[in-house]
Amino acid sequence: MSTTEPPVLAARGLSAGHARRVVVADLTLEVRPRTVTALVGPNGSGKSTLLMTLARVLRRQAGEVLLDDRPIDRLPSTEVARRLGVLPQTAVVPTGATVRELVEQGRYPQLGPWAMLRRHDDGAMRRALELTGLTPLADRRLDSLSGGERQRAWIAMTLAQETGVLLLDEPTTYLDVRHQIDLMRLVEHLRDDHGLTVVMVLHDLNQAARHADRVVALRDGRVLADGTPREVLTSGTLRSVFDVDALVVDDPVTGRPLFVAR
Amino acid sequence: MITIIKRVELPGLAVAALAVCVLAALCLGEPRLRPATALAALTDPAHPLRVPVWEVRLPRALLGLVAGAGLAAAGLLLQDVLRNPIAGPELLGVSSGAAVVVATIVVLGLGVPLVVQPWAALAGAVVAGALVLLAIGRTRDPAHVALVGAAVSAACGGLVVAVVGLGTQGNVVVLFRYLLGSLAARGWPHLETVTPLVAAGVGAAWLLRRRVEALTLGDDVAAGLGVPVTRTRVAAVGVAALLAAAVASVCGPVAFVALLAPHLARRLLGTVSTRRVLPLAVLLGGLLLALADLASRLLLYPVELPVGIATTLVGVPALVLLSRRTAVPA
Ligand SMILES: Nc1ncnc2c1ncn2[C@@H]1O[C@H](COP(=O)(O)OP(=O)(O)OP(=O)(O)O)[C@@H](O)[C@H]1O
Ligand SMILES: [Mg+2]
Numbered sequence: 001m002s003t004t005e006p007p008v009l010a011a012r013g014l015s016a017g018h019a020r021r022v023v024v025a026d027l028t029l030e031v032r033p034r035t036v037t038a039l040v041g042p043n044g045s046g047k048s049t050l051l052m053t054l055a056r057v058l059r060r061q062a063g064e065v066l067l068d069d070r071p072i073d074r075l076p077s078t079e080v081a082r083r084l085g086v087l088p089q090t091a092v093v094p095t096g097a098t099v100r101e102l103v104e105q106g107r108y109p110q111l112g113p114w115a116m117l118r119r120h121d122d123g124a125m126r127r128a129l130e131l132t133g134l135t136p137l138a139d140r141r142l143d144s145l146s147g148g149e150r151q152r153a154w155i156a157m158t159l160a161q162e163t164g165v166l167l168l169d170e171p172t173t174y175l176d177v178r179h180q181i182d183l184m185r186l187v188e189h190l191r192d193d194h195g196l197t198v199v200m201v202l203h204d205l206n207q208a209a210r211h212a213d214r215v216v217a218l219r220d221g222r223v224l225a226d227g228t229p230r231e232v233l234t235s236g237t238l239r240s241v242f243d244v245d246a247l248v249v250d251d252p253v254t255g256r257p258l259f260v261a262r
Numbered sequence: 263m264i265t266i267i268k269r270v271e272l273p274g275l276a277v278a279a280l281a282v283c284v285l286a287a288l289c290l291g292e293p294r295l296r297p298a299t300a301l302a303a304l305t306d307p308a309h310p311l312r313v314p315v316w317e318v319r320l321p322r323a324l325l326g327l328v329a330g331a332g333l334a335a336a337g338l339l340l341q342d343v344l345r346n347p348i349a350g351p352e353l354l355g356v357s358s359g360a361a362v363v364v365a366t367i368v369v370l371g372l373g374v375p376l377v378v379q380p381w382a383a384l385a386g387a388v389v390a391g392a393l394v395l396l397a398i399g400r401t402r403d404p405a406h407v408a409l410v411g412a413a414v415s416a417a418c419g420g421l422v423v424a425v426v427g428l429g430t431q432g433n434v435v436v437l438f439r440y441l442l443g444s445l446a447a448r449g450w451p452h453l454e455t456v457t458p459l460v461a462a463g464v465g466a467a468w469l470l471r472r473r474v475e476a477l478t479l480g481d482d483v484a485a486g487l488g489v490p491v492t493r494t495r496v497a498a499v500g501v502a503a504l505l506a507a508a509v510a511s512v513c514g515p516v517a518f519v520a521l522l523a524p525h526l527a528r529r530l531l532g533t534v535s536t537r538r539v540l541p542l543a544v545l546l547g548g549l550l551l552a553l554a555d556l557a558s559r560l561l562l563y564p565v566e567l568p569v570g571i572a573t574t575l576v577g578v579p580a581l582v583l584l585s586r587r588t589a590v591p592a
Contacts, residue, residue, distance in 0.1 A: 052482060056485070057485040057486050076488075077485075077489070077490060080488060081487050082488075087483075088486060090482045090483075091479060091480050091483045094478040094479060096528065096533070101533065104535075105476055105483075106487070108476055108489065109488040161487070
């Protein structure tokens with residue numbers, strides 16, 4: 001992990017929230033290229049609010065967000081969507097749509113003024129379906145899929161965008177153990193072989209410890225800890241962030257910290 | 263494979279059905295004509311039956327197609343952009359708001375030129391639609407929205423009755439037109455008024471199709487895809503209001519075509535994708551209204567019913583079915 005390269009995504013003095021309510025206040029964060037960052041914190045701590053504001057889905061209240069060193073507000077919205085893909089928690093399943101139709105939507109930012117699909121779009125959609133293991137389910141209706149299959153379809157839509165940055169809000173929700181592992185491997189593969197930068201909200205701290213290069217812990221909209229998994233996942237931070245009493249040991253398989261509640 | 267055949271052939275079938283429907287509209291009525299005679303009268307300006315075929319039946323049949331097409335596009339835009347399967351200009355008060363304004367102009371003889379009437383109607387549509395949007399506040403519950411829309415529509419219907427009652431020519435035909443919608447006694451000038459607006463509206467819907475489709479995934483996902491959410495929603499609702507107002511200014515608030523045509527197209531195509539549904543929905547809208555007009559002319563012949571009665575008779579059971587199917591399970 002290089003710390004000298006300029007950040008792909010950065011927040012400077014960022015305040016974010018809903019309507020006039022401030023959820024995240026004066027937050028500064030830099031995300032280095034080709035890294036996986038896990039955002040952790042209790043329910044309501046502002047993880048989704050922060051992620052959506054970084055993606056410019058929510059309008060920021062103060063401060064600024066930089067994408068590739070440029071203020072994100074100055075980029076046209078399709079340009080932002082070509083560089084940064086986001087999977088919100090609030091996605092609505094359109095009744096009757098198929099997996100392929102959903103994935104196709106991921107191509108929207110790349111389409112020309114007449115919004116016609118071209119050959120390259122087909123390739124991107126095919127790769128997205130393959131990476132998420134959904135090729136055999138491509139023509140199934142979303143409302144006929146299991147929760148986990150549907151979650152993978154949303155991820156495939158985000159991948160079809162072919163962006164360099166991915167922001168994923170709780171991507172492992174609904175997934176069984178196998179598919180959680182597959183998703184984490186996919187994220188690592190995207191980072192290592194495609195040079196992607198990923199920021200994701202995770203609730204499973206051991207997953208964060210195992211697969212993230214960096215963990216950012218939020219509580220009440222403030223960063224309480226930020227660093228490598230080993231730096232952040234200590235029993236002290238777990239107490240201050242989550243109010244849990246936990247033991248942190250070394251994972252015999254990965255050597256990463258492993259958290260066990262007491 | 264089957265879906266590919268469907269996508270190519272269904273629009274073809276719809277176009278063929280439209281042609282048959284127009285031909286039938288030219289032949290049926292008093293006097294009843296053979297298709298060959300009707301076509302001869304159509305092509306020969308000196309034909310003795312030129313007037314009933316060319317001046318009366320043809321513009322009316324074409325008006326049905328154009329108005330139905332416009333209503334279908336309006337319904338599709340509203341349903342997808344509001345994520346409400348039972349949305350439509352009639353259920354948001356937009357059509358009846360437009361009808362109030364036009365009824366006032368016509369009945370009170372305000373002397374507003376025909377080409378200006380759709381724009382006046384648009385003002386009525388926007389006021390009624392804005393009332394509905396204000397009244398529903400932040401709810402997204404489809405049934406709630408439809409209920410408020412129905413209330414505003416009912417109020418507009420009351421206004422129409424009052425206006426028609428005020429007029430000196432307070433006759434039942436005028437009442438029918440602005441309460442239920444009717445294609446009776448409409449000619450080329452009406453067609454020429456509404457066609458450019460419907461063409462523009464359908465064209466705008468086609469340009470908006472992908473953004474509208476992205477909105478069906480939720481506002482946050484759409485915003486993440488780079489879609490300007492609020493601008494798209496305002497544009498789509500505005501286009502739908504313009505389409506509904508243009509149609510209502512000429513034909514009155516014809517109900518249920520806007521609701522049914524998109525659902526029928528989705529059913530036949532087996533998809534909900536806005537961009538795929540739009541062309542067939544537009545064709546089916548034209549077909550539905552043309553068929554309904556034929557039915558309203560012939561059902562109780564020689565008495566003619568307003569076309570709005572025919573569309574309502576088909577539409578109400580369909581609405582009940584739809585709202586049962588889309589109801590949130592307890
Ligand atoms: N649309 C909204 N309007 C108003 N307030 C909101 C909205 N969404 C979230 N909030 C509030 O903002 C605060 C932070 O919410 P946020 O969704 O960012 O939390 P989170 O960390 O993602 O929680 P979770 O783990 O439950 O997803 C909460 O107090 C929540 O009530
Ligand atoms: Mg959240």
